[in-house]
Amino acid sequence: MPIENAGEENIKTGKLQEHTEDATGEFLTTNHGLKINDDQNSLKAGERGPTLLEDFILREKITHFDHERIPERVVHARGSAAHGIFKVNEDLSRYTRAKFLTDTSVETPVFVRFSTVAGSRGSSDLARDVRGFAVKFYTEEGNFDLVGNNMPVFFIQDAIKFPDLVHAVKPEPHNEIPQAASAHDTFWDFISLTPESAHMIMWVMSDRALPRSLRMMEGFGVHTFRLVNEENKSVFVKFHWKPLLGVHSVAWDEAQNISGKDPDFHRRDLWESIENGDFPQWELGLQIVPEEDEHKYEFDLLDPTKLIPEELVPVIRVGTMTLNRNPDNFFAETEQVAFHIGHVVPGIDFTNDPLLQGRLFSYTDTQLIRLGGPNFHEIPINRPIVPIHNNQRDGHMRQTINKGKTAYGPNTMANGCPFQAGRMQGGFTSFPEKIEASKIRERSASFFDHFSQAKLFFNSQSEPEKNHMLDALSFELGKVEMLPIRERMLYFISQIDEGLAAGIAHNIGMHVPKSLAMSLNQNIPADGDPEKYRSIVKEGSLAESQALSMVNTRKDSIKTRKVAILACDGVNAANLLAVKEAIMTEGGLVDVISPRFGFISGADSDEPIAVSKSLLTTASVFYDAVYVPGGTNSVATLEADADAIHFLNEAFKHCKAIAADADALQVLRATYFGRKLPEDNSDETVMMEGVIIGGEAATLARQFVEAIKQHRFWEREKPRKVPA
Ligand code: HDE
DSSP states (O other), X not given: OOHHHHHHHHHHHSOOSOOOOOOTTOOOBOTTSOBOSOSSSOOBSSTTSOBOTTXXXXXXXXXXXXXXXXXXXXXXXXXEEEEXXXXXXXXXXXTOOOGGGTOTTOOEEEEEEEEESSSOTTSOTTSSSOEEEEXXXXXXXXXXXXXXXXXXXXXXXXXXXXHHHHHHHSOBTTTXXXXXOOOXXXXXXXXXXXXXXXXXXXXXXXXXXXXXXXXXXXXXXXXXXXEEOTTSXXXXXXXXXXXXXXXXXXXXXXXHHHXXXXXXXXXXXXXXXXXXXOOOEEEEEEEEEEGGGTTOSSSOTTOTXXXXXXXXXXXXXXXXXXXXXXXXXXXXXXXXXXXXXXXXXXXXXXXXXXXXXXXXXXXXXXXXXXXXXXXXXXXXXXXXXXXXXXXXXXXXXXXXXXXXXXXXXXXXXXXXXXXXXXXXXXXXXXXXXXXOOOOOOSOOGGGOOOSHHHHHHHHTSOHHHHHHHHHHHHHHHHTOOOHHHHHHHHHHHHTTOHHHHHHHHHHTTOOOOSSOSSOSOXXXXXXXXXXXXXXXXXXXXXXXXXXGOGGGSOOOOOTTOEEEEEOOTTBOHHHHHHHHHHHHHTTOEEEEEESSXXXXXXXXXXXXXXXXXXXXXXXXXXXXXXXXXXXXXXXXXXXXXXXXXXXXXXXXXXTOEEEEOGGGHHHHHTSTGGGGSOSOOOTTXXXXXXXXXXXXXHHHHHHHHHHHHTOOOGGGTTTTOOOO
């Protein structure tokens, strides 16, 4: 299909690209269409002789193989993606003329790529890191890319510092260690000298950096953008994605375990949920700030290290995105997709955020090396669904065969085509923002308050979340070898919260310095006045913001939550099946796990029960909850099985819901936490936060489902610490 016509057809079929099906019933050919007679043996001079240079079939195959890799993304190399649709649920024409945001009947195809930032393409999904959340909307007015993250702010305020930030966080250059980790000297050296990173550091050291699933993350456009309506009136906007499953994270110890046992944990989870028809969904949220309110806040809307607290400007939910199709080919789609913050449609425009402005340059530039030339827009996944008409020609790997003589404008020979589109004809016009300014290589003083929102974030966390941040910072700084860096960081953190700094200092065996011999602020130009650049902390700011703590996320369903049932021969099959059924009715997923694969028999039934995972091939870190049904023989086998006991200990350590029949209590008693269980094991008792024992199966199942909805019982973590 010619590229120009692909759009119309694609809108109709919902398929964005041409696909080559498996070659069922076809003969093998070379890339030039020649049928191949033998693809298993190269051409040789005699049975035991040397291979001949003449063997063009061998050469074509090996040459192609030799060139199969392209450079991985310089950041966000590790990613997973899916197709879907976006639908706006109210007409937003009061704010924007973007058609996909005004016409409620339009279903806009999207392709979404999630990523980690620091690691290489093959690194683990569960690294402590920011997650990329990049959405390509294939609208009828061209592609709009919302290239965001799962955190609403960023490390730096000016694009010119991005290469430094990335060099600092990437593996150290002399030995390429550590992979996908910020816990090393160069990163914290840079951060310790960059106070503008204070707010982002709080986010990255929080549980937000360890998502339970890509489906359970928020997304943020980070920068303030503009929406522009038909009358050319503009408002400022922050974009949000709110997951319908809530925002949830795993424990750090769990994350490290998952990294070893299944580095593809998030990728697999996304893939499987779409294959199972459990389509991930997000609501698109907007925070709208009228033009006249540009200077109303104590932070600058152009400063990407600041968010707009939802208490000040509520997030209005305007549409839903559903991911409903896995890519057919990882390389062709997920690897070759090229996002660019500069891909906008009429009705969406930029602001002067200096980070955003730098990004406008970087994204096309990086594709030139990564995808090999200026025609990457012709790669199927990058094509808009509308036809492309312009005078650009040639270049590496050009796919389009342009007819005719005119590749210039103005022209008469093609009757002036393609025409420029006026605003009324859907042409993009930049918002005519008035700028009266002198050229200046400086930062606005309105960007200097680096700590207020870092404090706001920390103060808005629950006790367990604060504990996790304390642990995370102690871990990271504990891995830093150079003491002056640790010291600077302790001072830095004491500007955010003295208790937090003191706790870390205790953990890493140091003291929080009262002052520092050197300035932390490296933003000062050589001839600048240091006083002018002193970080300001604004007093009287908002003390807490509910939206910043994951405790306040929605906890109303167990959809797609994974529940392990530990069972062996002789299990109480009636209870096992009743609890399994109750979980599945609520949309949860169940694995029956036994020391070995095959089938187990129930004490009360002749019907064999299939074992879906063995203790050899799975681990508690892959589940959200565990249930141990009764049955004398099953219980006796599990009680004596070290892997089963470890499974339970670990699930407890990671604060997951655990349920057991009353007669399976002895299995729990064999665990570390079981020793701490109260003696009372009467029927229908919830024995400990998130540990439910006994009672009639239906009641137990009901209580268990409610417990799983809570996601985790973090509050039991510190007082009931168990080794596992
Ligand atoms: Fe990016 N970023 N970035 N970034 N970014 C890239 O583009 C860059 C920033 C984000 O799944 C690169 O195609 C600069 C903020 C995502 O393919 C590159 C600056 C945010 C992805 C690049 C930033 C992002 C990228 C590397 C500072 C959140 C992955 C490969 C001015 C709002 C997109 C590529 C995907 C990727 C540059 C900062 C999000 C080099 C210069 C802030 C989600 O162009």
